[in-house]
Amino acid sequence: MDYIFQGFIEALKLLISFDPEVFKIIILSLFVSTTATILASLIFIPIGIYLGLKKFRGKRIISRIIYTSMSVPSVIVGLVVAILLSRRGPLGHLDIMYTPKAMIIAQTLLVIPLILGLTYNLAKNRGTIIEKVAFTLGGNSIDSIILIIRELKVDILVNVATSFSRAISEVGAVMIVGGNIKGHTRVITTTISMMNSMGDYPMAIALGIILLIISFGINSFIYSYSQED
Amino acid sequence: MELYIENLHKKYDDKTILDIPRLKIQEGKITGITGLNGSGKSTLLNIIGGIDKEFEGSIRYNGKLLNKEIATNMTYVFQKPYLFRRKVYDNIAYPLKLRKVNKDRIEKAVQEILERLEITDLVNKKGHKLSGGESQKVALARALIFEPKLLLLDEPTSNIDPESIKVLEREIVRFNKETNGTVLIVTHNLNQAKRICDDIIYLSFGRVGN
């Protein structure tokens, strides 16, 4: 049992001393997952709102596809991106395999179905009601879009946080396309996974603590806003 | 606003929900719609209110089909109203803000309608935190404030205590008398219909009976 205690002590030392390697890993994690979440959100929140509000043929099938794809495993996303970016792949000429760029692409693709599905759901349920209310009170389509965004902004923010949370805590996709290269593509989750298999616990524990703090922080944010209901 | 419905047919998955060859609703009157659950009352209001556009037949408002001007002059209070996640004040002020009414006049109008409906104590509460009955009162205030020419109400007093029902009925009648606005009100309460309505329409399996 002693090694666990020792691991904790060493972990705290790494954190308190601002160990450069540890902090580089944390910064890269935050950078990759934040960028991916922002990219996915900027494009797919408007699309989700649009699809959710719009009536069209085949909407049921679209709903099913969106909901199903929300649960795609991260290793599958990693694998697909890896195949596309590999030297012989269709995007091999970009030469970005095993770089942070590749990791951002993989995580963006990973969170797209999530942010799309959550936003779509929100717009389809509450959004359509708000649209009707705006209409009955004499609003035009611009008034109703403004009202929908105003009414749903907190929920949308919670969805973005949920997506970020998924991104920062996944390991499969970034492992496959990033390769966990020291000083280059190493992020929190891939490092924990590797350190664990090497039996090097202090750094794994230190990063585990950070990941927990980030996750708890996001979830308490989500919780406090969902209590607004 | 006068309403004239002709050859109205509404189906859900091949099942006829409404079948109304001809129905006239007179301007300036309060018309009650009553009927069993599922007889098509809400469906009819959705269609008249312009929320549901998937139907056959025609509805004329003062002789014209639904257009933008008509839409801004009518309103529809749902049985379970949606209130904005803002203060009751902002909920009620919203239709006037849309109509670019100046702030002082909005303040006066909101104050007046709050007093009439006896809900001044709710003014600073958040709309989405109100009870069912409180929401119905606020939603009625939000509808009355811009004095629509046509007011559609779907069971507006279904969650409301007897004391408050009197107040709401009084204000619906007052609105009708003072502005000559047409009111179409769905109600299960026959006594209520007799108290406030000039005409009563009985719906049965999507058809008008008596």
Ligand SMILES: Nc1ncnc2c1ncn2[C@@H]1O[C@H](COP(=O)(O)OP(=O)(O)O)[C@@H](O)[C@H]1O
């Ligand atoms: N979206 C819908 N899809 C299918 N059937 C519906 C839908 N909305 C209402 N109906 C059906 O239409 C009938 C009339 O409903 P409604 O107008 O709500 O009745 P009421 O308001 O008189 O109680 C009911 O049989 C109901 O089940």
Ligand SMILES: [Mg+2]
């Ligand atoms: Mg109904």
